[in-house]
Amino acid sequence: xxxxxxxxxxxxxxxxxxxxxxxxxxxxxxxxxxxxxxxxxxxxxxxxxxxxxxxxxxxxxxxxxxxxxxxxxxxxxxxxxxxxxxxxxxxxxxxxxxxxxxxxxxxxxxxxxxxxxxxxxxxxxxxxxxxxxxxxxxxxxxxxxxxxxxxxxxxxxxxxxxxxxxxxxxxxxxxxxxxxxxxxxxxxxxxxxxxxxxxxxxxxxxxxxxxxxxxxxxxxxxxxxxxxxxxxxxxxxxxxxxxxxxxxxxxxxxxxxxxxxxxxxxxxxxxxxxxxxxxxxxxxxxxxxxxxxxxxxxxxxxxxxxxxxxxxxxxxxxxxxxxxxxxxxxxxxxxxxxxxxxxxxxxxxxxxxxxxxxxxxxxxxxxxxxxxxxxxxxxxxxxxxxxxxxxxxxxxxxxxxxxxxxxxxxxxxxxxxxxxxxxxxxxxxxxxxxxxxxxxxxxxxxxxxxxxxxxxxxxxxxxxxxxxxxxxxxxxxxxxxxxxxxxxxxxxxxxxxxxxxxxxxxxxxxxxxxxxxxxxxxxxxxxxxxxxxxxxxxxxxxxxxxxxxxxxxxxxxxxxxxxxxxxxxxxxxxxxxxxxxxxxxx
Numbered sequence: 001x002x003x004x005x006x007x008x009x010x011x012x013x014x015x016x017x018x019x020x021x022x023x024x025x026x027x028x029x030x031x032x033x034x035x036x037x038x039x040x041x042x043x044x045x046x047x048x049x050x051x052x053x054x055x056x057x058x059x060x061x062x063x064x065x066x067x068x069x070x071x072x073x074x075x076x077x078x079x080x081x082x083x084x085x086x087x088x089x090x091x092x093x094x095x096x097x098x099x100x101x102x103x104x105x106x107x108x109x110x111x112x113x114x115x116x117x118x119x120x121x122x123x124x125x126x127x128x129x130x131x132x133x134x135x136x137x138x139x140x141x142x143x144x145x146x147x148x149x150x151x152x153x154x155x156x157x158x159x160x161x162x163x164x165x166x167x168x169x170x171x172x173x174x175x176x177x178x179x180x181x182x183x184x185x186x187x188x189x190x191x192x193x194x195x196x197x198x199x200x201x202x203x204x205x206x207x208x209x210x211x212x213x214x215x216x217x218x219x220x221x222x223x224x225x226x227x228x229x230x231x232x233x234x235x236x237x238x239x240x241x242x243x244x245x246x247x248x249x250x251x252x253x254x255x256x257x258x259x260x261x262x263x264x265x266x267x268x269x270x271x272x273x274x275x276x277x278x279x280x281x282x283x284x285x286x287x288x289x290x291x292x293x294x295x296x297x298x299x300x301x302x303x304x305x306x307x308x309x310x311x312x313x314x315x316x317x318x319x320x321x322x323x324x325x326x327x328x329x330x331x332x333x334x335x336x337x338x339x340x341x342x343x344x345x346x347x348x349x350x351x352x353x354x355x356x357x358x359x360x361x362x363x364x365x366x367x368x369x370x371x372x373x374x375x376x377x378x379x380x381x382x383x384x385x386x387x388x389x390x391x392x393x394x395x396x397x398x399x400x401x402x403x404x405x406x407x408x409x410x411x412x413x414x415x416x417x418x419x420x421x422x423x424x425x426x427x428x429x430x431x432x433x434x435x436x437x438x439x440x441x442x443x444x445x446x447x448x449x450x451x452x453x454x455x456x457x458x459x460x461x462x463x464x465x466x467x468x469x470x471x472x473x474x475x476x477x478x479x480x481x482x483x484x485x486x487x488x489x490x491x492x493x494x495x496x497x498x499x500x501x502x503x504x505x506x507x508x509x510x511x512x513x514x515x516x517x518x519x520x521x522x523x524x525x526x527x528x529x530x531x532x533x534x535x536x537x538x539x540x541x542x543x544x545x546x547x548x549x550x551x552x553x554x555x556x557x558x559x560x561x562x563x564x565x566x567x568x569x570x571x572x573x574x575x576x577x578x579x580x581x582x583x584x585x586x
Contacts, residue, residue, distance in 0.1 A: 074112030132373030134227030184250030227374030247374030259390030274345030292362030410472035411567035532565030
């Protein structure tokens with residue numbers, strides 16, 4: 001038997017012209033000899049690992065191949081996984097640290113001198129394979145900060161996921177959102193901004209199979225990525241639309257109750273796997289999975305328009321469905337914006353869409369993951385405020401003072417305030433229909449001026465204030481109510497509010513104190529005030545505003561107190577304090 005030595009450069013057995021550059025193959029025939037008792041052929045490959053997340057390609061011509069890993073950092077932890085380079089090659093590959101025990105993937109601590117692994121092939125014939133090497137403990141460099149362009153897309157990772165969903169993704173507060181959770185490392189999920197020049201979406205939230213900062217421009221790294229999880233991670237939903245082990249899964253999921261019969265949102269998918277690994281095993285996967293009434297199991301709504309096919313690297317690229325693809329590397333046959341985003345390719349803007357039953361509770365999970373290794377990253381960008389599941393308006397009542405729903409007869413107008421739920425799009429007016437409920441105890445035309453049945457929030461404005469004119473009828477009836485309810489629902493519970501009309505009670509005021517003092521004295525005045533619309537305020541003739549009065553006087557003085565209620569009604573009272581002269585000693 002012959003031992004064959006193969007030395008592979010960085011390029012490997014790539015079938016695309018870009019990946020052929022730098023590939024060197026040297027066959028050295030050594031002396032014939034029996035390598036082991038089972039006549040297993042042994043090959044030898046050297047792999048120059050240049051990054052902490054690296055994928056190299058080699059030719060496996062033998063049953064077992066020894067791979068010398070060069071340039072590993074002593075003391076750092078690495079993971080290794082080997083897969084066939086091309087999707088049509090059905091061959092299992094396993095790796096070993098000692099050439100005896102072979103596993104799907106392995107991890108080890110590098111010695112930096114003679115690091116090596118063995119790969120065993122489960123098929124006959126020559127095979128082009130990809131070997132992924134990830135440093136799990138290496139410190140990540142910050143070179144991207146040095147080259148970050150002013151117009152680059154920018155991400156902010158580790159934002160609390162509840163805030164991401166409620167304030168960056170959901171359009172308004174017109175439906176209930178609960179049970180918001182995330183999966184994966186916090187660095188994989190965050191917000192993005194400044195995306196218009198690259199992906200045509202200005203801002204929103206991003207999920208990535210590596211740190212979100214990987215997507216920052218310019219596109220100056222071949223195969224940018226970080227293997228965060230190290231080994232495979234499980235995810236039932238993603239596994240249902242993919243083949244091969246999953247790595248670096250990141251997800252956001254939540255429950256929601258739509259007030260509409262449809263939901264939708266906008267997104268863009270991008271990846272570093274473009275275009276070298278189109279139609280390969282490295283078909284990084286993402287999906288938007290919805291479940292609930294009317295849906296059997298869970299349904300993926302991240303689909304190519306007009307089809308039932310999932311959006312993925314192998315389904316949308318420079319060769320397939322190219323009308324939906326923006327190339328961004330030489331390997332893709334063109335570039336879109338090399339300055340502002342790192343990713344080698346990305347889709348046009350897609351819209352996820354589903355038919356639902358209004359006022360029923362649904363669950364949605366938005367997830368992304370690497371396939372077969374965790375080396376080259378992918379990301380999905382969700383447009384800010386694009387998650388739509390219903391819209392409408394809310395209503396509140398305001399009485400004679402801000403924050404109160406109580407009014408008083410003869411105390412000026414009260415108000416019903418109608419406000420948009422979606423405050424991001426003010427381009428169109430909103431007409432709001434409402435009813436005065438039969439539970440109201442005040443009578444229109446008698447206790448208050450009759451209200452219209454609709455109001456319109458003008459374009460460009462967030463709210464409309466409807467005045468309620470309350471009549472002072474002079475009849476003691478006790479508190480009365482006006483309750484209204486909006487007809488165009490924003491939530492699945494009726495949106496309503498109540499205004500309370502109270503009798504206009506006069507202010508009663510009196511002052512009490514000791515009337516006479518002997519010589520200069522400290523005095524106190526005690527007002528007794530009731531009635532009127534709260535709150536009552538006090539103003540004394542000496543310029544003080546406390547309810548009780550304290551002063552030092554040397555001569556007879558008259559003090560006046562003015563009490564003002566919440567409606568502006570006033571009442572005045574006075575008290576004379578007499579200072580008698582001290583007796584003369586004879």
